[in-house]
Amino acid sequence: MEINIILPDGSVKKLPAGTTVEELARSIGPGLARDAVAARFEGRLIGLAEPLEHGGHITILTFDDPEGRDVYRHSAAHVMAQAVKRLYPDARLGIGPAIADGFYYDFDIDEALTPEDLERIEAVMWEIVDEDTPFECIALEKDEALDLFEELDEEYKQEMIREMEEQGITAYKHGDFVDLCRGPHLPSTGRLKAFKLLSVAGAYWRGDEYRPQLQRIYGTAFDKQADLEQHLERLEQARLRDHRRVGRTLDLFSIHEEGGPGLVYWHPKGAVVRTAIEDFWRSAHRDRGYDLVYSPHIAKKELWATSGHLDTFQDSMFGSMEVDGGEYILKPMNCPFHILMYKNATRSYRDLPMRWAELGTVYRYERSGVLHGLLRVRGFTQDDAHIFCRPDQVEDEVVGVVRLAQYMLSVFGYTDYQIVLSVHDELESDKYIGTPEIWEEAETKLARSLDRMALDYEIDVGEAKFYGPAIDIKMVDALGRAWQGPTIQLDFNLPERFDLEYAGEDGHVHRPVMIHRTVLGSMERFFGGLIEHYGGAFPVWLAPVQAVIIPITDDHVEYAREIERDYAAHGIRVEVDDRNEKVGYKIRNAEVEKVPYMLVVGDREAEAETVSVRSRGEGEKGTVAYREFREDVLGEIEERSS
């Protein structure tokens, strides 16, 4: 019997029923046969050894397809698990999936694994690859599967099987290794060409901190050695750009054990960047009808009870202090303060929308293990704002915030971002406050705002806050990594709890809608991301030192000072490097410190009132009159060009 197999280009292959995917690939071409990893047939992911029994659409997957890559890496995870079992026969298997840049496998092993152990495991993996044993799929009934993994003494696998359906359980076997697995896999272990084990860390079984902690080995795999090396090179590049490292070499910030973990000290140069960001932030907000406000750092415990933070956020709040017999708590959020200001007067529909923005410094107790440089800290300044508006204004306001976010991100050189609409999960209605109708309406409004701007977005079910749905924007940096950026959250909770009101056009009292939003997130986290995005080489408008003047000998220091005075008077951040060093040394020093412009001055320049311009990372740019160059720099600062 012949079957019709339809290829992605629409062409049809007539083949005898029972032809395997591998045979199909070979019939198309030897290159595809060599590169094929798996296939998607009628929507189902299948292995190359699978016979095609009926006609249908097929896409043969290679490592270049995301799904093919996952199959490849998943097989690498199995090979790693087999290697671990050879070295540690008592190891129990957890799970071992492919992930974005590689794979991992969790093991329950009595002894702690070290980096040296990873090398040993890697060596055994290569032995397994050399053995080139085929992956075989075994279909099992549920009780057979239970028996098999009981015999193998794999308690975690048994737990997983017990939760599975009766039908369709499969295991994959290669050589002496069997693993519960949906598959598919590579045809054989010999197909693995390049892999590396990267790290080992603890991971809770099923992500539950009350269950046993397993040891997770991370690795990555590629189908070409060169690609693996390129990937490792990217990791190295990311390490070189790490904001903690750059922040130290550029003297931007520090964190002190003596002062307490997670608390950031902004050094003068870091503070210059922050000030530039904040000044820009303020003017961008004023331009869009925001009013700037300030609020205190502490408030009475009762306020946090009213806001509900005491119930939902207490574990993250820094302990109380007693003042005049009352209890005060350090603020973890700014919203209750803005609400008190809202309630300070009777509001009319004519007052709305009111947009109140504050660079508000908040403190949150974060568990010690999660602290990370500037990205996860215990004290941080949010670029917060709360918009109080009428229900009919929500869409316009949301559009306004998204536009503001787009504008600000583009100025900081983030041209690529992903938008996520975080909505509630109807199956977990007890997690949220408010009626289904309110949620439905709010989510529709957010979606409609995005649609109006013709923006693409993903919907993330269950990611809403307990008090309302949100739009989250993830910005993609120069290394292609996504960072949590702007977030816009609707809130049904606080207006209710604080009984917020406004007088409507109809003379009745109404409840305003409250929108919480940040554009940058927090100054700390945004700065950390920005450092990595630019690799420390800030554009001129942000650079701590915008130009360094380098006199060639002591004789030229006076001329250098003259330019310095002139530039500084025009607001350019300029320094003279008058140290007793050669030009080459000072140039190198300025390059390492990522100063955008180096202005070398000697006899020729002093004579003609010029500077010899050298641009960071680009080299010499020629000689221009120093006043002319000053205007160029001022223009660049004005434009905030990157």
Add this chain to the structure above:
RNA sequence: GCUGACGUAGCUCAGUGGUAGAGCGCGUCCUUGGUAAGGACGAGGUCACGGGUUCAAUCCCCGUCGUCAGCUCCA
């Protein structure tokens, strides 16, 4: 918070059961030089902190604090 690794000069890191080293940086001096490191000399360390083992601990053991890789959680 949990698991593991780590903590030596301002920084990056060697090193040893018998009181510690390099490079960079810093200081002084020489040198006055044209676009990514000129030379000489010098200062600088309670080897994270607290216990224990030992004749002797920076090194071995325990605890604490911190950092890192993750897990969990988040701006």
